[in-house]
Amino acid sequence: MARPWSRLALGCLMSGLAVTVVAAHAGASRRPAQESHGWTIPPDAARLESPVPGDASVVARGRRLYESRCRRCHGPSGRGDGPEAERDEPPGDLTDPARAARNPDGVVFYKVWNGRRSPRMPAFKTELSRDEVWAVVHYVKTLRRGAGDRSR
Numbered sequence: 001m002a003r004p005w006s007r008l009a010l011g012c013l014m015s016g017l018a019v020t021v022v023a024a025h026a027g028a029s030r031r032p033a034q035e036s037h038g039w040t041i042p043p044d045a046a047r048l049e050s051p052v053p054g055d056a057s058v059v060a061r062g063r064r065l066y067e068s069r070c071r072r073c074h075g076p077s078g079r080g081d082g083p084e085a086e087r088d089e090p091p092g093d094l095t096d097p098a099r100a101a102r103n104p105d106g107v108v109f110y111k112v113w114n115g116r117r118s119p120r121m122p123a124f125k126t127e128l129s130r131d132e133v134w135a136v137v138h139y140v141k142t143l144r145r146g147a148g149d150r151s152r
């Protein structure tokens, strides 16, 4: 009597394990690239708040920086259609609301600060100050669909 039960228990355990492994793989392929996939994002970045308030003058400063540094790849309205966008590895669509949901301010800050290895985006920490990157973060948020008049 003991053997069939233990065999059944083992069977359950194994199929449970298989489901877990398959689920983990499915999750991994859907999950956006954060710490891995070429980005360097500190674990607490999602909780980070901008020390710079996103008022009109900061957004205007962010817009000027975006136009001189980001527009060539990300395009005039952030859709990823700038003249230097790579066709096979396009810059992300910054207006996409689904991307916005997984890009809290601190994560956007570090994506811009550290850049990405592949698909390649330059790091701006050697070119811009922290306050300048925060200003760009505030401006990028205005490009998101549903973020205000500027997004349409």
Ligand code: HEC
Residues within 6 Å of the ligand: 065, 066, 069, 070, 071, 072, 073, 074, 084, 089, 090, 091, 092, 093, 094, 099, 100, 103, 108, 111, 112, 116, 119, 120, 121, 122, 124, 136, 137, 140
């Ligand atoms: C040389 C081209 C290039 C330049 C210049 C560039 N980027 Fe990018 N950017 C990319 C590429 C390529 C990606 C990766 C695309 C992806 O994640 O799907 C990316 C990704 C991003 C992301 C992450 C999008 C996401 O949903 O994960 C943000 C935010 C971003 N860029 C903002 C900026 C800002 C702000 C600037 C200017 C300070 C800038 N980029 C300059 C090419 C560029």
